Amino acid sequence: MAGNTVCDTEPDEGLVLDDDQQRHCRELWQSRIEEAQRRNRERIRQVIEENRLRRELTASLPPPPVTVETFISAGSLSYGDVVVTDFGPRVFIGKLLEAATPEDFVAIDSPRSPHRARATQFDGAFPERRAPPPHSPAASTLKGRQP
Incomplete structure (x- = not known):
């Protein structure tokens, strides 16, 4: 054991x-390196096994519920309520006492929506990009005129 202290000390000229x-000292250092490599290999095996178990668990879980289905089963919606889904904001147009279906949810700018006149207030809440307004021909004719 006394020899280990010589190997552990800082180099002295x-x-x-x-x-x-x-x-x-070489044997001691080599054994320490081999032990560290063994621990590293064991840790890698452990992480791989944990990842495999996590993937199995994730695969066995049911997929998360769709947002619209959550609101359909809640039964607390009334006509005109706005619900934000993966497809953007939707308006509930179904009847209060009847079972709701996905067809009871329409886009805000849909002709069936009570909020269609105010649909521009919801710009930015839509997941898809909105098309820019069309170029007005009146502005281009003014540029073409010379005084």
Whole structure:
């Protein structure tokens, strides 16, 4: 054990090790390296196994419910309520006492929506890009005229 302290100390310019001490230090350092590599391999195996189990668990879980279905089953919607889904904001146009269906939800700018006149207030809530307004021909004819 006393030989280990020689191997663990900082290098000293005045310290000279004989052949047995050098061999012992090399063996000690090599065993430490091998032990660290073994622990590393074991940790890698453990992480791989944890990832495999996590993937199996995730695959066995049912998919998350669709937003519209959540509101359909809630039964607390009334005509004109706005619901934000993966497809953007939708308006409930179904009847209060009847079972709601996905067809009871329409886009805000739909002709069946009570909010169609105010659809521009919801710009930015839509997941898809809106087309820019068409170029007005009146503006281009004014540029073409010379005084």
